Amino acid sequence: FEERFKPKFRNPLTTGWGDIDNITGGGLGKSELGVVIAPTGAAKSMVLVHLGSQGLKEGKTVVHYTLELQDTVIATRYDSCITGYPLSDIINFKEEVYEEIKEIEGSLIVKEYPTKSASTNTIRAHLSRLVKRGINPGMVIVDYADLLKPVQTRKEKREELGSIYEELRALSTEFQCPVWTASQTNRSGLSAEVITMEQISEAFNKCFVADFIFSVSRTIEDKQNNQGRIFIAKNRNGPDGMIYNIFMDTSNVNIKVLPKIQNQQTTNTNNSVVTAPVALTAKQQQDYLKAKYTKLKRK
DSSP states (O other): OGGGGSOOOOOOBOOSOHHHHHHHTSSBOTTOEEEEEEOTTSOHHHHHHHHHHHHHHTTOEEEEEESSSOHHHHHHHHHHHHHOOOTTTGGGGHHHHHHHHTTOOSEEEEEEOOTTTOOHHHHHHHHHHHHHTTOOOSEEEEETGGGSOOSSOOSSHHHHHHHHHHHHHHHHHHTTSOEEEEEEBOGGGSSOSSOOGGGBOSOTHHHHHOSEEEEEEOOHHHHHTTEEEEEEEEETTSOBOOEEEEEEETTTTEEEEEEEEOSOEEEOTTSOEEEOOOOBOHHHHHHHHHHHHHHHHHO
16 A cells, blocks of 8 residues: 555656746656657657667766668667767768767667668567676667567568567566557558647557657658657646657757647648647546547557
């Protein structure tokens, strides 16, 4: 009985975006799983680098697993994100980059695995080895979960994906640190101005496991103007359903969240009106997720 009344400390790590921290109680906490949803080419890997950079600035050990890009590519993106030097020219600023990153208190470990060669058990084994060496992870990033190999083969892919996200959340609890990952949307997400739950590819199960989910959408015009939108799809620690404009310069991994859109309508490529969602209560969010999952399961 007494245990229920003891204070629970989430120890959240900032996202680097004030408005997002405000609605999440300071960021993603230990034992929590965050998911970034975006179509191919929308820079979800860069969003993960931005989030990891915030952990480094907070003095944490960030362990970044990459299953798609080379480890050197990921590390260079961290250099660019932290220093502001453009990726295309950063090789010419080696000394300047070193002088800036040596002041960062945190440590970065980038581990590369070939696509579909590593499972959550592989990640667990690697993290356990780090802990035995006295290196405690302060944040884990998996880029990205859909490219992990399932621990158990199941009949349907969505069931395998659902299990992977459950196992990732278990890792966050086991190692007492936030875990960030990403998921790719289905084809309808390519042209969507705002990516909602409708465009989440395959296993809708993962929405029930994740503590915080947001989508990143960028049209061709957005990419040309360094713009985009974030939709807060799920938030266990606060309101969701909000849309934020973002500034995203992929040349130096500079991502900023702009003030929230309120009572605004946008028009997608099919000239149909998309109304900005309003914040949902916890009960409404739960009912919505259950109804959507039931609908998809019947298909």
